[in-house]
Every structure is written in C-alpha cells, then in structure tokens.
Amino acid sequence: MDSNFTIxxxxxKALVQQFGSPLYVYDEEIIKRQCQTITAAxxxxxxxxAKVLYACKANSNPNILKxxxxxxxxxIDAVSPNEIEVALQAGFxxxxxxxxxxxxxxxxxxxxxxxxxxxxxxxxxxxxxxxxYKAEVIIRLNLDIGIGHxxxxxxxxxxxxxxxxxxxxxxxxxxxxxxxxIIGLHQHMGSKIMKKDHDFxxxxxxxxxxxxxxELDLPYLKYIDIGGGFGVKYQEYEEISDLNIxxxxxxxxxxxxxxxxKPMLFxxxxxxxxxxSGYLLCTVQAINTNKQKTFVGTDSGMHxxxxxxxYQSYHAIINSEEKQIEPKLVTVCGNICESGDLLGxxxxxxxxxNDVLVVQNGGAYGFSMSSNYNLRERPAEILIRDGxxxxxxxxxxxxxxxxxxxxx
Ligand code: LLP
Numbered sequence: 001m002d003s004n005f006t007i008x009x010x011x012x013k014a015l016v017q018q019f020g021s022p023l024y025v026y027d028e029e030i031i032k033r034q035c036q037t038i039t040a041a042x043x044x045x046x047x048x049x050a051k052v053l054y055a056c057k058a059n060s061n062p063n064i065l066k067x068x069x070x071x072x073x074x075x076i077d078a079v080s081p082n083e084i085e086v087a088l089q090a091g092f093x094x095x096x097x098x099x100x101x102x103x104x105x106x107x108x109x110x111x112x113x114x115x116x117x118x119x120x121x122x123x124x125x126x127x128x129x130x131x132x133y134k135a136e137v138i139i140r141l142n143l144d145i146g147i148g149h150x151x152x153x154x155x156x157x158x159x160x161x162x163x164x165x166x167x168x169x170x171x172x173x174x175x176x177x178x179x180x181x182i183i184g185l186h187q188h189m190g191s192k193i194m195k196k197d198h199d200f201x202x203x204x205x206x207x208x209x210x211x212x213x214x215e216l217d218l219p220y221l222k223y224i225d226i227g228g229g230f231g232v233k234y235q236e237y238e239e240i241s242d243l244n245i246x247x248x249x250x251x252x253x254x255x256x257x258x259x260x261x262k263p264m265l266f267x268x269x270x271x272x273x274x275x276x277s278g279y280l281l282c283t284v285q286a287i288n289t290n291k292q293k294t295f296v297g298t299d300s301g302m303h304x305x306x307x308x309x310x311y312q313s314y315h316a317i318i319n320s321e322e323k324q325i326e327p328k329l330v331t332v333c334g335n336i337c338e339s340g341d342l343l344g345x346x347x348x349x350x351x352x353x354n355d356v357l358v359v360q361n362g363g364a365y366g367f368s369m370s371s372n373y374n375l376r377e378r379p380a381e382i383l384i385r386d387g388x389x390x391x392x393x394x395x396x397x398x399x400x401x402x403x404x405x406x407x408x
Contacts, residue, residue: 012320022300030277035071041243058270065090138184145204148190188227209257278363301334
C-alpha cells in the first residue's frame with residue numbers, strides 16, 4: 001500500500017531533502033513505546049524480580065542506548081569492549097552491563113574484569129582462564145534447544161558455536177571448586193521468537209531452570225538470564241508474542257523450580273526494542289527491465305541493510321508518496337556490485353525514478369550490521385524527537401573511509 005509516509009508528521013521526502021539520501025531515521029516515540037511495553041509486561045509477572053538488559057548489538061548508537069536508559073531499561077548486554085564503552089558513555093553503570101562475548105581474548109577478559117562488568121562465559125576453555133582471577137561469572141549454556149528465523153540466528157543445539165553443553169557439568173563444578181564463582185546461568189536460544197514458537201521456547205526455559213536447580217550445584221546463584229529473541233512483525237500474517245502471557249508462563253515455571261533461592265531474572269531483548277522505530281529511506285535512481293523482471297535500483301543496498309541478502313529476510317517497502325500510476329511487480333535492489341544485493345523481491349509498487357522509498361523495520365540489525373563494501377559511505381542517522389529531526393550520526397566521507405590507510 002502506497003501512502004504519503006510521515007514520521008512524527010515529517011515526510012520522508014522532506015527528510016531526504018534536508019539530510020540527503022540514503023538515510024536511517026528513528027522515531028523516538030516508538031522506542032519509548034517498546035521500552036514501556038516490555039518493562040511493564042515483565043513487571044506484571046515478576047514485580048521487582050526481573051530486569052531488562054538491551055542487547056545493544058541491534059543498534060549501538062549511544063543516543064539510542066541513552067533513550068533506553070531513560071525509559072526504564074535497566075542495563076546493557078554487550079558483546080565487545082567497544083559496546084561496553086558505549087554503554088558506559090550512555091550512562092549505564094558497570095554493574096548494569098553483562099559481557100556476553102564469545103571466545104574472548106585474554107585482553108578482553110582483563111578489560112572486562114577491570115571494568116567490573118558481569119561476565120557471561122560460554123566456553124570451558126574461557127572459564128579456565130578465569131580461575132586465576134577467582135572471577136564471578138554467569139555461565140552461558142547450550143541446552144540443545146535453538147529457535148530463530150534463520151539457521152544463522154539459531155543459537156542452540158549441535159550446530160551452534162554458542163554455550164556450554166551440560167555434558168560438561170562435572171567440569172563446571174570442578175572449575176567452581178577452583179575458585180570461579182558461578183553467579184548466574186544464561187541461555188539465548190535464538191532470534192525472532194514469535195507466538196508460534198512459544199511451546200518450544202518454554203521448553204528451553206524449563207531446561208534452563210532445571211539446570212539451575214537440579215543439574216548443577218550453584219551455591220552462589222543470583223541471576224538467571226533467559227536471553228533475548230522476542231520478535232516483531234515484519235509481515236502482515238506474522239503473529240508476535242503477547243509478552244504478558246509469555247512472561248506469566250515463564251513466571252509459572254520460575255515458581256515451580258525456584259522455591260528457596262530466587263535469582264534475579266534477566267531478559268536481553270535487542271530487536272524488540274528498536275526494530276520498528278527505524279526506517280531506511282533511499283531514492284530510486286533507475287528502473288531496469290529485462291525479459292522477465294523489473295529492477296528498481298536505489299542508492300542504498302546490502303551494505304546498509306544486509307538482512308534481506310544474508311537471511312532472505314522480508315522488510316516491507318513503501319513509496320513515501322501516493323502515486324497516481326499503476327502498480328507493478330518489481331524487485332527493489334541496491335547499487336552494490338553483487339547480484340544478491342536485493343532489498344525486496346517481487347513487490348507490488350507504484351514507483352518512478354526519483355521516488356523516495358521507505359524500508360521498514362530497519363532499526364535493529366540495520367546500521368549495526370552495515371559495511372563499507374564497494375568503498376561506499378554509510379548513511380547518516382536521524383532521530384525524530386518531539387517532531388524535530390536531529391542528526392545522531394553524520395554521513396561518512398571519503399576521508400573517514402581512508403583514515404586508517406597507510407600509503408606506501
Ligand atoms: N542475547 C544474546 C546473547 C544474543 O546473542 C542476542 C542476539 C540477543 C540477546 C538479542 O537478540 P534479539 O532480541 O535481538 O533477537 N542479525 C540477526 C540477529 C542476530 C542476533 C544475534 N544475537 C538479524 O538481523 O536477524
């Protein structure tokens with residue numbers, strides 16, 4: 001459906017005229033709404049016994065993290081030292097940050113320990129390196145249950161590089177005897193969990209609670225971290241989870257297993273908090289028709305939003321303006337020299353050269369997964385706050401792209 005598309009009453013065309021194309025635009029009201037919905041739903045079931053940590057890999061612009069902090073998000077799940085730095089810059093405290101990197105280097109371990117963030121460790125070898133520090137850690141388990149919209153984002157089971165399998169439980173207890181204090185258990189099963197996945201997801205949660213209470217002896221347990229993964233709607237037919245229902249089911253399991261010790265429950269949503277607030281605006285440069293297909297070529301592409309190319313993910317694309325022309329079946333593509341550089345395949349669009357297209361649900365894993373492939377700049381990022389647009393990241397320049405080059 002084409003329409004005159006606005007973000008807090010600003011038309012996409014005006015935003016592109018003012019700030020250039022392509023452009024990432026975030027609507028602060030939608031971020032606030034998502035923060036509010038998830039924190040309220042969690043509190044309904046867990047009261048003060050649970051916390052929301054934003055998995056900032058989804059979008060690590062510090063302004064976004066700050067909005068999260070000011071809207072009830074309790075902490076950050078970081079996966080690199082730089083994400084920790086950004087979380088601190090956004091005003092989160094060290095002890096509000098979990099560090100869930102995988103295959104950490106010695107330098108990263110030193111850094112994380114010195115910063116006093118909460119380590120979340122998913123390999124026995126990494127745990128062994130922590131013995132000398134007598135570190136307190138959360139253990140990331142792989143309990144053989146993985147869910148996700150694509151194999152690449154399914155993080156449980158035998159094909160996943162993440163987490164410690166319970167077949168190593170003796171080693172875990174041995175490492176604990178040697179001075180590493182296991183203060184929490186963690187599991188992240190995968191990304192984009194929808195209503196249809198609930199039963200399987202809850203099975204995974206139950207396995208985690210069983211591991212904490214029946215399989216492992218954990219005298220120092222204070223946290224139980226069930227990861228992120230809560231989905232949003234990318235297509236009309238998709239059904240998202242009712243978080244009130246989902247969290248109340250989790251609470252029932254929690255009450256069944258945690259009778260004496262009551263660890264703080266963490267959730268780590270990324271996509272849920274930021275996906276729907278973000279739009280990638282791009283401009284049609286040329287329309288190219290071959291014997292079978294029509295390609296609508298834009299000034300953006302897989303270097304700015306890799307999800308369609310990497311996971312065949314669907315992002316709705318609309319024309320920013322109402323058009324009085326016939327719709328056509330077209331494939332929207334980018335300007336990168338790869339045949340897989342497609343943003344939307346076989347879409348019914350009313351579209352002409354110079355139109356501004358709006359790629360929806362671009363807030364999560366959009367900019368944060370972007371690249372400079374073909375030596376192209378990344379777009380600027382704009383935040384719409386109280387009806388006003390603010391630049392929160394400048395468009396890149398050639399100088400920026402070449403800043404680290406050493407010419408021989
Ligand atoms: N916690 C851990 C340990 C994670 O690995 C992730 C995501 C999250 C939390 C947040 O998951 P979320 O709530 O956003 O689903 N690039 C992919 C998603 C990869 C997710 C990686 N880990 C995509 O664009 O779909």
